[in-house]
Amino acid sequence: MNDAKEEKQLNRRDFLEKAAIGAVGGTAGLFCLVTMKSCLPKVLNEPPAIFKIGYPNDFAVNSANYIAEQKVFILRDSSGFRALSAICTHLGCIVQNTGNGYSCPCHGSKFNETGKVTAGPAPRGLDWFKVSMAPDGQLVVNSRETVDEVITLNV
Amino acid sequence: MANYGMKEITATLKELKGSFLESFLRHPWPPRSARERSQAIFQNFFLHIQSARIHLYSLKPAFTMGLGLISFFLFLLLTISGIFLMVYYNPTTELAYINVKDISFVVDYGRYIRNIHRWGAHGMVFAVLLHMVRVFYTGSYKRSRKFNWIIGLLLLTITMGLSYTGYLLPWDQLAYWAVTIGANIAASFSEITNALSITRFIDIGSFNKQLLIGGNTIGQEALTRFYLLHIIILPIICITLIGVHFWRIRKDGGLSRPDNADEIIKNMKSIADMADGIKGKQEKSAAADKNKTYGLMELVKDRTPQVDLDLDNTVPMWPTGVWAEISVLMVTLSAMLFLSYFFDAPLKEIANPSVPENPAKAPWYFLGLQELVSYSAFMGGIGIPAIVMIGLALIPYIDKEEREFGVWFSGAEGRSTAGKSVLFSAVSLILILAFTVKLGWLRNWFPGIPQIIITFLNPGTIIVFLFAAWSVYIIKLTGSRRMGAVALFTCFLAGFIILTIMGTYFRGPNWDFYWSPSQWPVH
Numbered sequence: 001m002n003d004a005k006e007e008k009q010l011n012r013r014d015f016l017e018k019a020a021i022g023a024v025g026g027t028a029g030l031f032c033l034v035t036m037k038s039c040l041p042k043v044l045n046e047p048p049a050i051f052k053i054g055y056p057n058d059f060a061v062n063s064a065n066y067i068a069e070q071k072v073f074i075l076r077d078s079s080g081f082r083a084l085s086a087i088c089t090h091l092g093c094i095v096q097n098t099g100n101g102y103s104c105p106c107h108g109s110k111f112n113e114t115g116k117v118t119a120g121p122a123p124r125g126l127d128w129f130k131v132s133m134a135p136d137g138q139l140v141v142n143s144r145e146t147v148d149e150v151i152t153l154n155v
Numbered sequence: 156m157a158n159y160g161m162k163e164i165t166a167t168l169k170e171l172k173g174s175f176l177e178s179f180l181r182h183p184w185p186p187r188s189a190r191e192r193s194q195a196i197f198q199n200f201f202l203h204i205q206s207a208r209i210h211l212y213s214l215k216p217a218f219t220m221g222l223g224l225i226s227f228f229l230f231l232l233l234t235i236s237g238i239f240l241m242v243y244y245n246p247t248t249e250l251a252y253i254n255v256k257d258i259s260f261v262v263d264y265g266r267y268i269r270n271i272h273r274w275g276a277h278g279m280v281f282a283v284l285l286h287m288v289r290v291f292y293t294g295s296y297k298r299s300r301k302f303n304w305i306i307g308l309l310l311l312t313i314t315m316g317l318s319y320t321g322y323l324l325p326w327d328q329l330a331y332w333a334v335t336i337g338a339n340i341a342a343s344f345s346e347i348t349n350a351l352s353i354t355r356f357i358d359i360g361s362f363n364k365q366l367l368i369g370g371n372t373i374g375q376e377a378l379t380r381f382y383l384l385h386i387i388i389l390p391i392i393c394i395t396l397i398g399v400h401f402w403r404i405r406k407d408g409g410l411s412r413p414d415n416a417d418e419i420i421k422n423m424k425s426i427a428d429m430a431d432g433i434k435g436k437q438e439k440s441a442a443a444d445k446n447k448t449y450g451l452m453e454l455v456k457d458r459t460p461q462v463d464l465d466l467d468n469t470v471p472m473w474p475t476g477v478w479a480e481i482s483v484l485m486v487t488l489s490a491m492l493f494l495s496y497f498f499d500a501p502l503k504e505i506a507n508p509s510v511p512e513n514p515a516k517a518p519w520y521f522l523g524l525q526e527l528v529s530y531s532a533f534m535g536g537i538g539i540p541a542i543v544m545i546g547l548a549l550i551p552y553i554d555k556e557e558r559e560f561g562v563w564f565s566g567a568e569g570r571s572t573a574g575k576s577v578l579f580s581a582v583s584l585i586l587i588l589a590f591t592v593k594l595g596w597l598r599n600w601f602p603g604i605p606q607i608i609i610t611f612l613n614p615g616t617i618i619v620f621l622f623a624a625w626s627v628y629i630i631k632l633t634g635s636r637r638m639g640a641v642a643l644f645t646c647f648l649a650g651f652i653i654l655t656i657m658g659t660y661f662r663g664p665n666w667d668f669y670w671s672p673s674q675w676p677v678h
Contacts, residue, residue, distance in 0.1 A: 041369045068509035090532055091339040093511045105513035107529040108666035119599050121529050123346045123606040
């Protein structure tokens, strides 16, 4: 019994070997981690995710306008404003308004008027963004916050 | 005294040519004896990665078709033409497109150099793929070469990566949208994490994408990163792996050849003639060398005093093998110069982030993948390629049969297996594609179906399953794992070709099916 216990004990040579391997492995691992972390962008040099699109009167009732810079459709009907993302949920191409829905030129995903997928590879429907009104009376779209398609901003 | 000194110096200067050449080459020039010819290889920094002698079988053009060498020479050509392009190119969104225009229309020979770079890149992908096909069908991944097969797969991936990163640099419409698609494929892990509702906790998709393009959309950050990957990171990895790849071939005894290569050589008239030619020439040059003695050789038992042609059917690498390599280089160069003279590399209008190309097509070698991602982004772009790569990497470790090493298709049985597999692959894949084009897929029939079902059950995954099942059936039928590997590889190869043709010729705007581009709607 005593012998088995002694064998289990780490002798100095084994300990130093394990410590050395640990030190080298740890250094390499930390290096990879730090490299990766430093390559992840902290600041995105991109158009803001929350943006003003103009005054309500700029948009006619029952119209669909495409805002190119932000890649978003602004829809206005009698009940108010809604904002629909134009970025296909499949692989990021820009969908086109076909009159009774939206279609993606890259891999053929098709969406109906409410943004739901009707055909093609898109894994989910187009995003609806929250629309609100800024104190200066302009409409604000928040592309960080997705909402249900029936939620409209009444003006 | 002064006279004496001048004489000395003149005499030394007269010898300069010889003494400089010898100091430069580290061996006598021209090399005459077998020993000197070996020195020509192993005293030369650039040649010494090769063995001093080469087996006659390896000089048979129909065995390797020089594909590995062609890939390597194209890599060199791409490095050199790439450095030329870097003289005028600036990786900024303001300048990139203008610089490429300048290179094409203003810079002397610029268009030619850009064409060489473009066709060289296409050629390298093509040559690397064909090289893999050759290595597979000749069974050259067996024995000690198992791991070199995996290094080859890594090199294939790096080659694809180099092509993909280079694709963005001209900053035209095609570049912008093809790379947008590619970056979103990297992000398509979200398809799985969304389906499992765990994206909030581990967002692998966004992590990959942000690491790759430094943001959420392609812009300056992406251009800088792709430029870095393209000109320094991937080339360094590629050069290192090429070195290891070559070194291992050397350690494995040169190119693979059948175990009975010596007998085959004896019965091949063309090779025998070539060997006689080499022998005759070398005897002549050795005879011219008056200091050469044959005394020792005559003492060796069971060996006729042949010069430079031993019973092991090898010849000195210098000059025969080296000239064979140089001729492959010359053929490769001529093909590239010819292509670049007659065909211009395309350049679309400047990148426009708000309107995609329609259709937005990747280069030909990614169109098979693009067809697959049109069923499911994650499965087509990551899942299936990963399965194929892992499957290919496992082949040498599963198929350990000691049969017909270094023989095309491992003989008649393999040829018929490959033939049957091409047929099986073509019929099943074309049927599935026709079915999908005509009738659509699950989403068209059940609009509310959860995405996770489509991710795992789509034409791409079904075809992979059918190919695997076919391979297992062949193993059962023939009792040979090598035949199973031949079946699987052939199916994937034929599938790759068919999907590529589908994506190239039969997909038009909105990725709809068209019999020919002439039927595409005008808009």
